[in-house]
Amino acid sequence: MRNISKFRLRAHTLKVEAAAWLEDGSCVCDQCPGEDEHVQNEVHALLICQDHRVCELRKHFSFLLTPFFEDFSATQPFLLQQVNNQLVHDFLSQQNNRLFLFLSELMDLFVAG
16 A cells, blocks of 8 residues: 555656655666666556566456557556656546555565565
């Protein structure tokens, strides 16, 4: 429950929030493989990060994602572009208790680094 509260209140340690008190002040995702530099924010963690552990978690909870994001699939468990805020809001507002488990496990991955 703590991870979900932190996520919703933006009281987490994703780079976008932690940049203010980190020495280098970088918001770049340190989980993503490759040379692309993505800002590590909530949308990035939910849908875009290409870290293999995050992708496996998305595959496991794909039933939560596919009704909202048609570009999402088991072969590509991440999105290549940003999505609009209303769609993210609708996803986070869905009435499914498993959403909370997904968010909690997702935040565990980013906290563990």
